[in-house]
Amino acid sequence: MGRIPCCEKDNVKRGQWTPEEDNKLSSYIAQHGTRNWRLIPKNAGLQRCGKSCRLRWTNYLRPDLKHGQFSDAEEQTIVKLHSVVGNRWSLIAAQLPGRTDNDVKNHWNTKLKKKLSGTGIDPVTHKPFSHLMAEIATTLAPPQVAHLAEAALGCFKDEMLHLLTKKRIDFQLQQSNPGQGNNTTVPYSKQDEKDDTVEKIKLNLSRAIQEPDMLPLNKPWESTSTRATSANFEGGCGVFPTSVTGYHHYGPSSFANEGGGSGSPWSQSMCTGSTCTAGEQVRSHEKLKDENGEEFQGGKEIKNATSIFNTDCVLWDIPSDDLINPIYREAFNNKE
DNA sequence: AAATTTTGCAACCGCGAAGGT
DNA sequence: GACCTTCGCGGTTGCAAAATT
Numbered sequence: 058m059g060r061i062p063c064c065e066k067d068n069v070k071r072g073q074w075t076p077e078e079d080n081k082l083s084s085y086i087a088q089h090g091t092r093n094w095r096l097i098p099k100n101a102g103l104q105r106c107g108k109s110c111r112l113r114w115t116n117y118l119r120p121d122l123k124h125g126q127f128s129d130a131e132e133q134t135i136v137k138l139h140s141v142v143g144n145r146w147s148l149i150a151a152q153l154p155g156r157t158d159n160d161v162k163n164h165w166n167t168k169l170k171k172k173l174s175g176t177g178i179d180p181v182t183h184k185p186f187s188h189l190m191a192e193i194a195t196t197l198a199p200p201q202v203a204h205l206a207e208a209a210l211g212c213f214k215d216e217m218l219h220l221l222t223k224k225r226i227d228f229q230l231q232q233s234n235p236g237q238g239n240n241t242t243v244p245y246s247k248q249d250e251k252d253d254t255v256e257k258i259k260l261n262l263s264r265a266i267q268e269p270d271m272l273p274l275n276k277p278w279e280s281t282s283t284r285a286t287s288a289n290f291e292g293g294c295g296v297f298p299t300s301v302t303g304y305h306h307y308g309p310s311s312f313a314n315e316g317g318g319s320g321s322p323w324s325q326s327m328c329t330g331s332t333c334t335a336g337e338q339v340r341s342h343e344k345l346k347d348e349n350g351e352e353f354q355g356g357k358e359i360k361n362a363t364s365i366f367n368t369d370c371v372l373w374d375i376p377s378d379d380l381i382n383p384i385y386r387e388a389f390n391n392k393e
Numbered sequence: 394a395a396a397t398t399t400t401g402c403a404a405c406c407g408c409g410a411a412g413g414t
Numbered sequence: 415g416a417c418c419t420t421c422g423c424g425g426t427t428g429c430a431a432a433a434t435t
Contacts, residue, residue: 073403073429095420111421112404147423158423159403167401399433404426411421 070104074113078103082110083118116159123155127164135161136169140183 085101091114094107103110116122127135131153138149146158146165153161173180179189 071405093420106405107420108406109404115422116403144424162424163402395435397433397435400431402428402430404428406426407424409421409423411419413419414417 069106071109078105079113079118082113086114116157121155122157131156132169135165136173139165
């Protein structure tokens with residue numbers, strides 16, 4: 058009971074489309090529309106499978122498509138929607154006028170996934186890696202936890218060594234060039250502060266693992282209370298300084314100007330400078346609920362895309378229904 | 394400058410849903 | 415209601431261009 062192939066494979070051309078083929082397809086569709094994809098290649102004089110024609114049209118030739126780089130706002134939208142609906146690329150693309158599901162999928166796979174990973178966020182769950190580890194740790198018996206801690210530290214060993222070595226080298230360079238004020242190394246005090254992160258990583262990792270009680274019992278990112286927020290990891294984990302919920306801070310600058318300036322903001326934003334407090338978390342939670350309603354009900358464009366990643370972003374604190382339903386509703390409406 | 398690796402993107406594949414008969 | 419066809423989606427692959435060694 059095999060499925061009938063959509064076309065005779067022997068007689069069909071595959072691979073890259075030529076400009077002539079594009080022209081044929083475009084002009085045919087301009088005249089006759091996209092009624093029956095199976096007939097289109099035949100009628101348009103193309104040796105292509107109907108499916109291939111549809112793909113070429115929807116992903117490339119359609120006149121309403123955008124072809125340039127993704128904007129920061131678009132990236133933020135993708136990340137936000139992906140955290141809610143997962144790999145539902147068509148749903149996500151429906152929120153981005155001129156973008157196809159293929160575009161969004163490719164951009165996610167080639168860029169955004171790496172960017173998120175670089176900030177310590179698991180691109181699948183959108184939770185911080187440290188948090189996932191801590192969560193795993195709560196389910197393990199103490200001996201297993203100890204092994205996990207060892208393994209985890211082993212994973213980060215190279216990065217830690219790199220940081221520590223770099224710090225030593227920078228320090229030595231500064232010592233040996235005391236008169237050069239124009240060097241590019243970070244002033245020692247600041248560098249020292251930055252590299253405290255290594256110790257803080259170790260400290261918080263071991264604390265998280267050895268004292269599972271310090272973690273909330275349930276998923277803190279789904280909690281609306283302040284209990285599970287800053288208090289637990291407070292004390293300056295350099296990686297997620299605002300503790301469990303600190304990773305909500307996809308600051309607007311985090312997505313902008315990738316690679317520009319001194320270090321990617323993507324790689325720094327999650328690790329430095331957040332000042333979010335538990336109080337802010339509560340306030341921002343309430344605020345975001347309103348924002349989401351407005352964003353998804355108001356149309357395709359997100360009115361203030363930068364808000365997605367500023368301190369108001371408390372995605373994980375929102376009951377999933379609040380987010381998912383408006384999106385599905387919207388996507389559904391768009392399909393009508 | 395050449396070889397190798399990585400990246401980005403277009404295209405393909407198979408599956409399931411939707412629609413028509 | 416069963417069957418068939420078409421469409422749309424998400425995962426994967428292939429390849430050219432860019433970056434790195």
